Amino acid sequence: MIAETVCSAVSAAGLGIAVVTAYRRRFLAAARIAAYSLVPIGLVMTGVVGWLAGTAFSPTAWAGFGVLGAAWALFAGTRAVGRRRGGAPAERAAAGGDRTGAVAPGASAPSLGPATRPATGSGTAPRSTGSADDFSDIEAILKKHGI
DSSP states (O other), X not given: OHHHHHHHHHHHHHHHHHHHHHHTXXXXXXXXXXXXXXXXXXXXXXXXXXXXXXXXXXXXXHHHHHHHHHHHHHHHHHHHHHHHHTSOHHHHHHHHSOOOSSSOTTOOOOOOSOOOOOOOOSOOOOOOTTHHHHXXXXXXXXXXXXX
């Protein structure tokens, strides 16, 4: 009984705030406030509040919520692990073979020597002579991660 009274008071207060907001010529905001303030009284009228009040004091209901939470945690955990591994083994096989890495097993390591680019007259400014020093930090990071 007290939950219904509280919900009715919240709805009445929200509608009052909506009227004041509409008086200030902010009709869109007033309509949103009115919509939010009608939700608690709507829940009371449909019986959801009574059901929630009965559920809040039921140990069986709380055990059920615990089981649902455990099921959700298992589902979310297996999804996260599956995504990290690239899906289930059947999904990997259907997608085009068992991929264990991004590089083919017989591939050689990439050379990190100076790149040779053909000269193009596109009007770009010439690079500074210290370009090898610029990439030394990047090379160190890539070597650190085994790339």
